[in-house]
Amino acid sequence: MAHHHPLPAAQTADLAAALQGGELPDDPSRLIDLIGELERLKSLACAVQAEAAVAYDAARRSAESAQGVPLRRQGRGVAAEIAIARRESPHRGQTLLGLAKILHAEMPHTRERLADGTLSEFRAILLVRETACLTAEHRTFVDEELCADPAALEGVGTRELVARAKRAAYEIDPASVVRRARNAESDRNVTVRPAPDTMTYLTGLLPVARGVAVHAALGRDADALRAQGDPRGRGQLMADLLVARVTGAELVDDAPTPVPVLVNLTMSDSTLLGGHAPGQVGADGVAPEILPAEIARLLLTRTLNAEVGAWIRQLYVDHTGRLLGMTSKQRFFADGLADFLGQRDLGICRTPFCDAPIRHRDHVTAVDHGGATTADNGQGMCEACNHAKEAPGWRQTTVDGLRHSVETITPSGHRYRSTAPPPVGWREPRWVKESPGVYTLVA
Template sequence: MSTPRTITAGHVADLTAVLRLGGLQDDPAGLIELISELERLKSAACAVQADASTHYDAARRQSEAAKGVPALRQGRGVASEIALARRESPHRGQTLLGLAKVLNNEMPHTRERLADGTLSEFRAILLVRETACLSAEHRAFVDEELCADPTALEGVGTRQLVARAKRIAYELDPASVVRRATNAESDRNVTVRPAPDTMTYLTGLLPVAQGVAVHAALGRDADALRAQGDARTRGQLMADLLVSRVTGVDLVHDAPTPVPVTVNLTMSDTALLGGHRPGEVGADGVVPEIVPAEIGRQLAARALTSGLTSWIRQLYVNHTGRLVGMTSKRRFFADGLAEFLSVRDLGICRTPFCDATIRHGDHVASAGEGGPTTADNGQGLCETCNHAKQAPDWHQQTLSDLRHAVETVTPSGHRYRSTVPPPVGWREPRWVKDRPGVFTLVA
């Protein structure tokens, strides 16, 4: 097959069709070769995506400059467009666009190793990240030193590759590496992400001295409690002590530390009375986590028996499974429409593929264009997505749908649809055939 001089979406679609519809050979050795070549193909595709991203960014900036858009606003929203096209979050889109620009402008050898499959996109991102503190001249030196010779990367693991980049960067400009380490303290934060089996990872990114001190204090006090006869493991005690000290709730003997819990109860749900539909647990600024009904009942029971103030909030769902209202009596959140939007959207930004926490209540049709401040014209967005839709030629509209659906049209003319997820515990009614001519409605 002749190689096209210009790569189009049609060429890639043809290749995708071959991959989807083609069968596998019986030769075991051939299957390993296939896996290897597919890995090279993935890397080569990432290189082309990087090239396409920089070309699109340049075209957008040129077009907006011709329209008189100020220089500081040119290219706004491009990263979000790339994220949508790649089915990634806006934050990931920023990372990928930054990678593309560095590969094309400052690290051509790294770009070539990505194109020939020697490097994966993940490893290329790590190289770009480790050289971010260097000048363009020094970055080019690291690029040539590590990636000019494709054979030099054979058998090199990711950790070894990153170590090489760090070593060369420090040798070239130790002052910039020190400044980077010093500035890293400004990135300290606390994050939460889901873990299997209704658990979560609460992660604190701290300066090394603070992190070591916190861990040492928790470990020391956990050892003291174990010496007094507490049956919990050292890890369990450290976790319970952390929760107790952060929330201000007293430590409970031989049991997980109880915390204030808000139980969301839909009007049609019988979970608290022994049903099996799940519930969710969340807090201000944290995406709610789905929990089995039994776990939800245990959390509620612990809160009630521990003397903590507990509230039940009612969520009203219509016959289509669309959330249409809720009571306002609660303990932890402010009342109002913004809270309703956050609950309806399950605390997750409505932009497709974005998993960020809702930060803004947004008008689908902007208030400046006469859009009403209503639930039907509202959606929960993260800060990045709310800013991205302010870029020129972005448009959104609410579609007629049983559930709340929003269509986003990007400056390139591509359309993306977002639909409100069903309320927790909701299942679409459907007819199930029991026997010939007999159907049962399952809800």
């Protein structure tokens, strides 16, 4: 995208201020016009962001090359910088930077359709994904076929757009599409992520034949059990059968699994004794989930009644809600400190806008630079963010405050602050002004 004059950030800030301070029109027809124009503006902003990302990546690589940084390490951390600036996760930042580079180098017509509002950023990402198996030359050809004429996309839904991209890719290079399908099998995996109400989504990415076979087998056996009088629903039985066959647990409700796992159930003492403050449950690799006090007590009761290994550890909090320490019986100091950081950061990576589960315990100030292995100099991070901050130009320091705070300074000089969340069930102290100069502390 060519600009004939510099585009300062202040100019876009003025536009944002004008939009925020403006009044909506009274005419319903003009309201629809406004909605449509704002959608086009969003797409244009995404196109400009993409060009800015490409330019920043090139500038960073050029500067690092001049500094003697090895080629394979140049540009490390750029995607994370873009993610923070866009208030997105580092994984999303990788996707957005990859999109920007491909639009700039290989798919100029898709970039133009994004700029004129014919395509949204989401739909542009889908086109890039569906042509990923093609060479740059073939990808450019498909880009021209699908997006050179903006009128050709008028009224085209997302599903039809993806189908067009798949057909075009197969027609121009069927062998590459076949190779992509074969290579996709190497990406098979099983993931787990939190779901509402203390549930989890266990997802298996499998070749289509195997995935359908697993689902069919679970459905067939669930139907057989229902025919024998089992009162559980078909979906419930399929889920219970899956757990039983993978872990060896008995096929009964709430049966304990013979596979040892550590699940952290955190609640305040008042909640444990009948209060209403919420609790929190989480496990290694699974982001914590807030749950009602009654459910937290019920889970604790079930655990104790099931006679599984369980112990209670105390967390110590000061009057500001800052987590100070925890008991460490049956723990080495290193493990106890790692557990403390996980509890203090509620199991979530401390990088701003990243919501990935903690994988690494990291020194805010590196040991090589004199950083100590202490709670104040420690933080929980995901693997991607921990690697990103090792790129040249990244700095982090702890900041004095009521709760543990870390300031991240990126190579561009921008500063972002991350503050540890308050412990589960904590209510921020509030001061109410009673009279001139007189304040009362309330919960």
